[in-house]
Amino acid sequence: MIIFGTKSTPSVINTGEFNCPNCHDKRNYTLKRYKKHFHIFFIPLIPMDNLGDSLECQKCSSSYVPGSILTRDEYSPENPLGNNNSANYLGIFPSAFGTRLGAYVLDLILIYLLIVAATFLTSGLLTIFIGFIYFVCCDFIFKGSSIGKLILKIKISEIKEDNLPTATNIIIRNVVKGICGLFPPIYLVALSNEKLQTLHDKISNTIVISK
Ligand SMILES: [Zn+2]
Structure with missing residues (x-):
């Protein structure tokens, strides 16, 4: 095989x-x-x-x-x-799933470094909580990009036009993303649709695009 x-x-x-x-x-x-x-x-x-x-x-x-x-x-x-x-589409093209996966892996590495730096005891839920804080802060500071996304030149946008999603949608997106993080294969939902939206993209009406 x-x-x-x-x-x-x-x-x-x-x-x-x-x-x-x-x-x-x-x-x-x-x-x-x-x-x-x-x-x-x-x-x-x-x-x-x-x-x-x-x-x-x-x-x-x-x-x-x-x-x-x-x-x-x-x-x-x-x-x-x-x-x-x-x-x-309004001229907006989704970023490749592989690029998103790459950005996510880079962010996970940074999150784990943060956890080690903070000398917390690692547990799944704590990781997700710190991940949530990390992604929300990044989305606001870097206007729709985590550090991983910045490095790979991608960002979150509203689905209808190239705009930073509202603060509410950024929070909703990261809550759903955190819950999905308990069972990461759920992110593969992105491969089932043309706009490559994950569950957290769909629920928050967002799309990840190239900068
Ligand atoms: Zn024919």
């Missing part, structure tokens, strides 16, 4: 209508982006190379180079969602 390695994983980045050259008719298309991911147990964790985009007819399954079918307004490699899909 392959425990880890790399594999090509497609993600749907847009859908729409086009005139399919094969069907000679108006069809729905799916625009897919292929990325090479480092995977562990078939869970694509760290995005690596971009392998390119492909436009596929939903009826006959023919694949096309997106740039040869769609106009510049509808598709460009830099802005694959085009200008007509703004209601969905």
Whole structure:
């Protein structure tokens, strides 16, 4: 059994209508982006190379180079969602799950150093409590970034536009994040949706994005 390695994983980045050259008719298309991911147990964790985009007819399954079918307004490699899909994303792209995981590991190391420095007795609940204080303070001081997120140049934003979430949402986000910390695999919920939102992102209407 392959425990880890790399594999090509497609993600749907847009859908729409086009005139399919094969069907000679108006069809729905799916625009897919292929990325090479480092995977562990078939869970694509760290995005690596971009392998390119492909436009596929939903009826006959023919694949096309997106740039040869769609106009510049509808598709460009830099802005694959085009200008007509703004209601969905408003130009905000989620940061890769691997980057978030990296930032989280960096923060955990710092939190454990804090615990050692404070010479507390370590217990799961205490870690989560200190983690909560750490993340809330960082989110306010560094405007949506923990130190790990600062190093990896990512931050929390409101889901609707590139804005620092409200103080209430920052607190709610960190309470839910702390509770989820009791069972860390729950963070993998992020891999189940396009915006890569964890449970604490969803409940607080936030998204983690690149700076
Ligand atoms: Zn077709």
